[in-house]
Amino acid sequence: MRRMSTPHGVGIGWRPEISGFVAGLPGLRFVEVIAESVPTAGPAPHELVELRDRGVAVVPHGVRLSLGSAEPVDPDRVAHLAAVAQLLAAPLVSEHIAFVRAGGLEAGHLLPLPRTHEAIDAVCANISRAQADLPVPIALEPIAALFDWPDDDLDEAAFLTEILERTSALLLLDVANVYANARNRGTDPLALLDRLPLERVAYLHVAGGAEGGGFYHDTHADPIGQEVLELLTEVCARHRPPAVLLERDGRYPPAAELRAELDAVATACGFPEVT
């Protein structure tokens, strides 16, 4: 099957709860699907096949490979991600610079790596293992972390840049994660943007979050705040990537609100509206 073209314009994370809404977006050319939610034993879920058949690129987004684990990445998990990419004729896949399990325990969420050379070696080895078995390029997403390791040798820009250079991977830059980290660490998000290779960005993520207990939480279940939208505008003013994707994972608002949010994202980036 011919692969779909790479993502461009405004996309949205496809989730079963909003599949009807997503199917009804007339200008949509790009969605993501959580890779682990797609069964590969039978045919692809028909809603995704219908999107693909109308020319919408479907990007499998992995959340449980644990590329940042000190142990080698599980080949069965890589094989599943590769199979989902084939099934959906995906132009690329994406995953995180993070680990989600260690010592036989599942953390249940993406955890940050220490920004050390030892961790860079481990994650780069796993990315190379994954790349060897994947049929398409991989884009890597830096995560939002509520805490840092005590022994970081590198700052985030140096850490990410070295991983991208050593693996030739693409960057999936999550603007809400950049905002959350800067906010929680008390650093300047623009200073990070200035040092990241924005020309390597395959697409951007953007999502809403909320304050709680003295921290900003990247919930994906709240509206996008004005400050995150402004940061999105800043990123696109520096070097506009080919695409941006809205992630919403819960407390879904009425369709009109979600459409307005997609339009606000399009305006911030200067992309055509898809609604």
Place this chain on the structure above:
Amino acid sequence: MTPAGEPTSLAARQAALVASLVAGGPPPSGFAPGPLAAARAALLRKRAGEVARHWPLLATGLGPAWPTVFIEWAAGRPGAGGLRDGWDLARALHARAALPALGAEELAVRESDLYYDGQRAPRRRRLPALGRAGDALALQVAGRIHLLRRRRAPCKHPRCPAAPGPDGRRRAK
């Protein structure tokens, strides 16, 4: 300097961190306690949401108490996925007679449908089976489940037609 007994390899340090976040392990040295506690709480909230998606009646039956009941039970207990976490919690609540009627119904249906030993992933039952929890009784035959009996405690709301009147008898016909 690393205190004696502290792990030094990345693998061991990652394992100690995850154990501290989800299994009640000691806090790894050097980490700021406030952010680590925030991460621990966020992981529990995320798990509560996943379990509620697998066990909607259990969560609904507990009403506003749901997140607290789940988080108190789950703190320090590693997650086993939404289906098993909810199952373990429902059984624990049942054992201390704290399972709401809706949760009992959901548990009975699951017990009739799947075999779960509390250790490994639940497996579909091939033979007919009964599931029982509290007043709820579910019969599964050839994959079809029948809820046979469901008695609820009488409603005590004064305007509820099913609530007992002052004479102890139901007002409704």
